[in-house]
Each structure stands twice: as C-alpha cells, then as structure tokens.
Amino acid sequence: xxxxxxxxxxxxxxxxxxxxxxxxxxxxxxxxxxxxxxxxxxxxxxxxxxxxxxxxxxxxxxxxxxxxxxxxxxxxxxxxxxxxxxxxxxxxxxxxxxxxxxxxxxxxxxxxxxxxxxxxxxxxxxxxxxxxxxxxxxxxxxxxxxxxxxxxxxxxxxxxxxxxxxxxxxxxxxxxxxxxxxxxxxxxxxxxxxxxxxxxxxxxxxxxxxxxxxxxxxxxxxxxxxxxxxxxxxxxxxxxxxxxxxxxxxxxxxxxxxxxxxxxxxxxxxxxxxxxxxxxxxxxxxxxxxxxxxxxxxxxxxxxxxxxxxxxxxxxxxxxxxxxxxxxxxxxxxxxxxxxxxxxxxxxxxxxxxxxxxxxxxxxxxxxxxxxxxxxxxxxxxxxxxxxxxxxxxxxxxxxxxxxxxxxxxxxxxxxxxxxxxxxxxxxxxxxxxxxxxxxxxxxxxxxxxxxxxxxxxxxxxxxxxxxxxxxxxxxxxxxxxxxxxxxxxxxxxxxxxxxxxxxxxxxxxxxxxxxxxxxxxxxxxxxxxxxxxxxxxxxxxxxxxxxxxxxxxxxxxxxxxxxxxxxxxxxxxxxxxxxxxxxxxxxxxxxxxxxxxxxxxxxxxxxxxxxxxxxxxxxxxxxxxxxxxxxxxxxxxxxxxxxxxxxxxxxxxxxxxxxxxxxxxxxxxx
Amino acid sequence: xxxxxxxxxxxxxxxxxxxxxxxxxxxxxxxxxxxxxxxxxxxxxxxxxxxxxxxxxxxxxxxxxxxxxxxxxxxxxxxxxxxxxxxxxxxxxxxxxxxxxxxxxxxxxxxxxxxxxxxxxxxxxxxxxxxxxxxxxxxxxxxxxxxxxxxxxxxxxxxxxxxxxxxxxxxxxxxxxxxxxxxxxxxxxxxxxxxxxxxxxxxxxxxxxxxxxxxxxxxxxxxxxxxxxxxxxxxxxxxxxxxxxxxxxxxxxxxxxxxxxxxxxxxxxxxxxxxxxxxxxxxxxxxxxxxxxxxxxxxxxxx
Numbered sequence: 001x002x003x004x005x006x007x008x009x010x011x012x013x014x015x016x017x018x019x020x021x022x023x024x025x026x027x028x029x030x031x032x033x034x035x036x037x038x039x040x041x042x043x044x045x046x047x048x049x050x051x052x053x054x055x056x057x058x059x060x061x062x063x064x065x066x067x068x069x070x071x072x073x074x075x076x077x078x079x080x081x082x083x084x085x086x087x088x089x090x091x092x093x094x095x096x097x098x099x100x101x102x103x104x105x106x107x108x109x110x111x112x113x114x115x116x117x118x119x120x121x122x123x124x125x126x127x128x129x130x131x132x133x134x135x136x137x138x139x140x141x142x143x144x145x146x147x148x149x150x151x152x153x154x155x156x157x158x159x160x161x162x163x164x165x166x167x168x169x170x171x172x173x174x175x176x177x178x179x180x181x182x183x184x185x186x187x188x189x190x191x192x193x194x195x196x197x198x199x200x201x202x203x204x205x206x207x208x209x210x211x212x213x214x215x216x217x218x219x220x221x222x223x224x225x226x227x228x229x230x231x232x233x234x235x236x237x238x239x240x241x242x243x244x245x246x247x248x249x250x251x252x253x254x255x256x257x258x259x260x261x262x263x264x265x266x267x268x269x270x271x272x273x274x275x276x277x278x279x280x281x282x283x284x285x286x287x288x289x290x291x292x293x294x295x296x297x298x299x300x301x302x303x304x305x306x307x308x309x310x311x312x313x314x315x316x317x318x319x320x321x322x323x324x325x326x327x328x329x330x331x332x333x334x335x336x337x338x339x340x341x342x343x344x345x346x347x348x349x350x351x352x353x354x355x356x357x358x359x360x361x362x363x364x365x366x367x368x369x370x371x372x373x374x375x376x377x378x379x380x381x382x383x384x385x386x387x388x389x390x391x392x393x394x395x396x397x398x399x400x401x402x403x404x405x406x407x408x409x410x411x412x413x414x415x416x417x418x419x420x421x422x423x424x425x426x427x428x429x430x431x432x433x434x435x436x437x438x439x440x441x442x443x444x445x446x447x448x449x450x451x452x453x454x455x456x457x458x459x460x461x462x463x464x465x466x467x468x469x470x471x472x473x474x475x476x477x478x479x480x481x482x483x484x485x486x487x488x489x490x491x492x493x494x495x496x497x498x499x500x501x502x503x504x505x506x507x508x509x510x511x512x513x514x515x516x517x518x519x520x521x522x523x524x525x526x527x528x529x530x531x532x533x534x535x536x537x538x539x540x541x542x543x544x545x546x547x548x549x550x551x552x553x554x555x556x557x558x559x560x561x562x563x564x565x566x567x568x569x570x571x572x573x574x575x576x577x578x579x580x581x582x583x584x585x586x587x588x589x590x591x592x593x594x595x596x597x598x599x600x601x602x603x604x605x606x607x608x609x610x611x612x613x614x615x616x617x618x619x620x621x622x623x624x625x626x627x628x629x630x631x632x633x634x635x636x637x638x639x640x641x642x643x644x645x646x647x648x649x650x651x652x653x654x655x656x657x658x659x660x661x662x663x664x665x666x667x668x669x670x671x
Numbered sequence: 672x673x674x675x676x677x678x679x680x681x682x683x684x685x686x687x688x689x690x691x692x693x694x695x696x697x698x699x700x701x702x703x704x705x706x707x708x709x710x711x712x713x714x715x716x717x718x719x720x721x722x723x724x725x726x727x728x729x730x731x732x733x734x735x736x737x738x739x740x741x742x743x744x745x746x747x748x749x750x751x752x753x754x755x756x757x758x759x760x761x762x763x764x765x766x767x768x769x770x771x772x773x774x775x776x777x778x779x780x781x782x783x784x785x786x787x788x789x790x791x792x793x794x795x796x797x798x799x800x801x802x803x804x805x806x807x808x809x810x811x812x813x814x815x816x817x818x819x820x821x822x823x824x825x826x827x828x829x830x831x832x833x834x835x836x837x838x839x840x841x842x843x844x845x846x847x848x849x850x851x852x853x854x855x856x857x858x859x860x861x862x863x864x865x866x867x868x869x870x871x872x873x874x875x876x877x878x879x880x881x882x883x884x885x886x887x888x889x890x891x892x893x894x895x896x897x898x899x900x901x902x903x904x905x906x907x908x909x910x911x912x913x914x915x916x917x918x919x920x921x922x923x924x925x926x927x928x929x930x931x932x933x934x935x936x937x938x939x940x941x942x943x944x945x946x947x948x949x950x951x952x953x954x955x956x957x958x959x960x961x962x963x964x965x966x967x968x969x970x971x972x973x974x
Contacts, residue, residue: 032906038773039867040909040916
C-alpha cells in the first residue's frame, strides 16, 4: 500500500479544517423554532432524563455527527490516493489454449491432491483474464484430440470467464495441431494466391496476439506447423513437478491368433510413468463377475508390464456378448486409465455365395478350417443368377459377400463382391485386351487384403489391364497394368480380377490360367478377403474404438434400426446406411456400449470404448513443447506493473455513508 | 399545537347536542357513599320518610304522625303500627373545571371538553332533581353557578358554561382550597383538569379528600400531549409561565416523552386510588357522549 497526495498545502489545510468545523457546528446553538405548548412540565422532565449534559454523552449519542466525521475522513483518505502495485497482462490480444484431454483429469494438484489439472488450468486462465486491461480482446480454445473454439475474440471478460467455466473434462487423447491452426488463423491472416496469375492477396490485417498454452504437455509434437510471426506462444505447464503416482492400462485386447487353435487370451499392458516402482492389484471381470485377481503386480519405474489371461474356457459355447473389464484396484491420481474394457462377442459367420461353373481351387481354398470358421459358404452355378431367390437375396443384402467366378449378374447386389475373370455390370470398371504372359511387377502389401500375400513366383498367363471407378486401388500390378484391383461402390467394395483362375477354351474345357492356387499365398489371400470383405469373425474381435471416434456397427441381421446405449445410459436410435451398417458417433465416454435390435431389444452386440493412450497415461509434466521448429519453454506470465487505485472505492463508500446519513436525518432514527 | 382558531368554530356548535341530551335524560348519577340530602329528591335515602316505596312497620309511640298509622293492621291485631316508607332525597353534585391557560389547547380544547363534560353530567343531575353546582377553579374570582335544581335550570347552566373562558393562572391547590372553604355540601364531586400544574396537584386532592366527598378526577389531555407530532429543533414555551425548553426532536426523545407521560399518568392514578378518588384519563378526541355512556358508566359514576 502506498499513498500519493492529490492536493497541495492549501487544499489540505481547507480539507483538514472540515472535521473541526463539523464539530463546531454541532455544538453551536441551533436556531430553534418557537412553539407554544400547554405546559413544558412533561418536556422538562423528559429532557432532564435524556440530557445529562456531558459532552461525551452528547457525542456518543450523536450518530449523525459520527457519520459526518466518517464521511469527511473517507474524503480525506481518498485525497491521499491510496493504492498498491498491481499487474496486468502485457499486450492487447490474447489466445488461451486449454487442454481438456483425459490426462488433465489427473488430480495431482494441491497439498491433498484433490484438485484436477483442468481445474488448475482454469484457475490460472481466470487469473490472466482478470488481469486483462479494458479493451483487451481474448479468445478461448479448448483442445483434446480436436479443438473447440469456446469463445472467439471478445473484450467481454465476464463472457470469457463464463465460457471458461463451461469447459468440460473429456476422455479423449490430445492433439494440439487443430487448436494451433484455429489460433494462428486469426493471428496470421490468410492469404489467397493464384498460381497462374502469381497474385498474392492478403485477405485481412495481421493482428499480433499472445498465445497462452495451458497443458500438461502430454501432447504429440506438432512438427509441420509454423506459428508465424504474429503469434507469440507461452507455455504454462500444469501439474506437479514430481512425476505423479500413476499406473495405467495402456493396452488391453483379446486375441485368438495363437499357435494352438481355440486358445483365447486377454493381453494387457500396464505402464508406470513415475520414478518409483509400483505394486498394484489388478482384477479381471467377465460379465461383471470376478474372473481373475492379481495382487501386488510390480510395474517397474518408467516401464511397462504385460499381463495375460487365459479365456479359452469362457469362449466355448459363447451365446451372448460378454463385457470384459480390467481394473487396477490400487488408487492413483489418474483414474481413467485404471479401467479398460473389451468385449467377447459370439462368433458371427459371414454369409458368402460363390457362383461358379467350375473352380475347384476356390472351393478348396474356401473349404479350409479357418475359412469355415469365418464364413458359411454356399456354392451355386451361374444359372442361379436368374432365379428369383437370388434376386431377392441380392436386393435385400442378405449375403455379406458374393464371389462371381467367370460370370456376372444383371445388376450389382447390395453387398461386397469379388469378380474373377469378368467385369462387374455397368461401365464403372473397364478392361483392356487380354495380353500374355503378364509377369507381376508389384503388389500393394499395405492394403489389408494383401497384407500377408506374397506373389513372388506367381505366373499369370493372360490378363486384361483394369481401370476402376474413382477411388479404386490397384492391388497387383503387372507389365500390362493393374490386374487385381479393388474399388468402392457406395458403402460396398468390389474386388475385381483382371484374369481368370480357371478359364474355358473354345471347346468348353477348363484351362488353368495361373499357378497362383498352387502357392501358399492363395488360401491366405482367400482368407484375408473373406475377413476383409465378408466381415465374419471367429469371435467378434471388435476393433479398438477411442473416445470420440466413429464406430461402424454391422449387426447380425439387416435391422431397420438399432438402439445404442452408452455407459452413462443415454440411448440413441440409429438408422442404417445403404450398406446396412450403422454409424455411432456419441462415443465420448469409455466403457461398454450396448447395441440392441429394434423388436425385442435384446442385445445384438457390445463394443468397448477405451482411451488406452500411452501419452495420456504418462503424467510426467513436460517443461517445453515442440511446435514446428520452435521449442516453447514453460514460463511464467509476462505482467506489466500497474498501480491499482483504491480511491474510487473509498469515494463510493463515502457516497453510501452520505445516503445513510440522509436516511438517518429524515427518519430521525437517532440523533 | 394550539387550536385557539379552531375554537371559534367549535363554539358555534351547541355545547350539548339534543341527541346527547336525550341520551342523558335516561341516566342517573350514582354515589358510592349515601349522603343526607337537604331536600326531597328522587334519590332513595337511608332515612325513612315519605315515598311510595314501603320500608318497614314499627310500633306507634306517642307523638307520631297519625297519618302513617296502618289502620288495617290495627283492625286485625288491635295494636297501633306505623307504616314506614323509604325517603327519597336529593344529592349534591359539584363539577369543578380547571380554567388554566394550558386547558386552552387541543381539538376541541381541553377547556371546552371539560365544559361539555360538566354540562352533560350536570344535566343528568338536573333531570334527577339533584343539586347541581358547576364551578370554575379560579380562586373565586368569578362567581360560580348558584345551586341548580330541576330540568328547567338547563338553560341557566348552559349559559353559564358558554360564558366561561380559560386563562386564569391560579394554582390548582389554591383554587381547590378556596372552593372547599366556601362549599360544605356532601355529594359527588367531579374535578376536570389536565393536572399540568408545576406546583403539583397532590395538595389540591388532599383538600378535597378531607371533605368526605365522592370524588371523580377526570384527567383531560389533548392528542398533541399524548402523541406529539412535532419535528426539528424547537424552543418550547410554556403558555402559563413562559418557561422555555429547548429540544431537538428525535425518535429517542419522543419515546422518552411517552415514557414520562405514562409515568405521570400512572403516578396520578396511584395517588388518586390510594385516597379513594376515582381517576380517569381521557383524550379530547374521545367524544363526551361516549365518555359518559361508556367509560363513566363502567366507573360507576352514572347508570
């Protein structure tokens, strides 16, 4: 607290004379109104009681005098201009980036570790907003794996504070890039340029801004991003400096790819991000019932530990979907990664129709044990394509996959297809003239269907180069062009061979066109397109869904609607897309989601949503961020010293006292 | 506070309205003590005498008036009995009005109120053939009414009351002393005053109690005295002795005044009741007819 005199010596003299003057006026005789009364008898007695003529007695009873003196005192103090050194933010435009990803829910702030990182970040931003000068503009962006502009530039501080309080914790992973793009979009104005005319136009004025990033730093690097010259970043790390106590589940899956068949195991990986080894108790629940409990599992410091559970017995005769939950019972500061979910769905066989005249290789490949566990395969001759049963099944999309060998239907069915040696009807696919021999140059091993397929020694005698519809992908290239390709059709996919496996010569005898069926890669290829296009699974190994991801649901039967119930018990009714699949977007929370069929509301399938992100489970607070080529170190805010004045408050208080005095005088409460 | 200007308009009104008179005619003054009257009146006496109301028989002794012998009894018993009747007598009724300057305040003024009350009670007495005397406590400077008797004296009483003016600054004690010396009759005495006498009212009441009268003290206060509606810094001047009291009105002062007044009234009430005086405080805002018909009836002065 310091003081600055607002008046000169004369002013002070006059002002200091005011209180004695008030006292003098109070003791001066008043000019009283004369009033004749019947008798002063009672009045005299009253005054005798009331006025003991001691000066202090009079002063004590005079509320008005005290109020007047207080008023004068407040005005005198106001003229001394009391104030203190305060701070305010340097700059005039501020962008606040606040991380609300899952790791920000860690409660490692405060003595008793009761406050979450998000709460702390909100508090720090609130302090900054309160220090903004009048007229300063602020913008508020929250980010997890996507960015939300909570409030675009505004000078309304209370609006910013309200929006700040409305920011909710998410269970998502972190990705700062989108937020940075949103922030820099306003600081570094966009340019439009036309390559041909070489005109470069700046579309808005550049506005320098200060970018405050409030995060625990558990975000992936943003290498390909430039903050530009107008955006000055400042990183405020949130979280305790000591690596907090946290052991989290960073992976949990159920797998059957075992050497011995029919053996199913659940794998989990626990990660310890602290500097001490931790011992945790881990429980595995299947359908809510404790299946296995491990006590005192040691997770080494800064390392991970794998666990596996044998579920073979559980899966046998599985009739309904079962939720599986893995839980670390030992409490720590970050609760979200202590639970992971998985689902055991009953096996679902893909319905596959094979229309062929004669193809024993294909029949053989589809007859392997693994394929039989994936799909129910039905074989029909080409004449079946004209039957009403086929037309109905094709229109309703009853099959998951139809393989046309050396034949083609009149119109495309509502399912995925494989065409061998023939083109699909219509002009979407085009083929050149058959040429041969066609040595294979390259295969697209990155595509899931070709993942484990090697065509090194395969020879194709004759093949036609293929061109597909837009979005098509060549899987096998030869000297004549693409001879195996896959292309989209609405929600379906068509796999097209530019060659036949068994062709027929002019006399109608079968001729082997390629030696591929004799290679080990052929049954592997059949299995992989059966998995990829048929959609069958031995037991439904559901794909990993992270909070916020889209989930594509393919029910057992083509239902007109399905209802999805989230772990928080909100229900969403979904309508199918053209390929009879449903898309569910509301996967904000981790847990088990139930898919119910419309009529009996029985559960069709379950799916699990887990974050399981090593980056989020690692609660170590980073002291710097890499943004593009720039390394942003954690700092404290840049404040500009300002003087905070208290005199307006004092004058306000004096006005209140004046009002009260007026009330007292008029209502004669007390004199 | 003063309402001297209002007084004129009030004076235009009759002192006792015909309605009030009609009401009063049905009433009767009651004395808690039974006094000997001087003349035959309408009041039943302890003494036996001439009236229509039978009281008792007694044996004839020589010298008794033969007119009262019960001849029927003589025929039956052959003994002479005298038939006794209750005597009906008159009653003295004195109304004393305080004429001090302080009585000239209020709406209507306390003095006029006192005159109205004295007139009303006097009229009751006149109707019952009592001996009514109304006197101004001015230390015998102005003559009082002669003793009035009978309903026909109403006009004389009203004229006398109308002619009275306040403004005699005689202390209550002196005036009462003067009255007591001049009047010796026994009966009901009603003293109408505001008791605002700085020398005190106690002596005055003691003089009266010595006279063995049935005394009623009607303490008249104006509304301004009971609940003063004043504001600001005032210099109060006593209208009687020009005494000055300076006050700054505050709620505390007003509260304190009310306490003082309440104590004053309580003191007067206690002093009176100890000496067998019926005390009654009334405001000038309470109409006389209600005072008479309700409050004084409750106190037993009239019935």
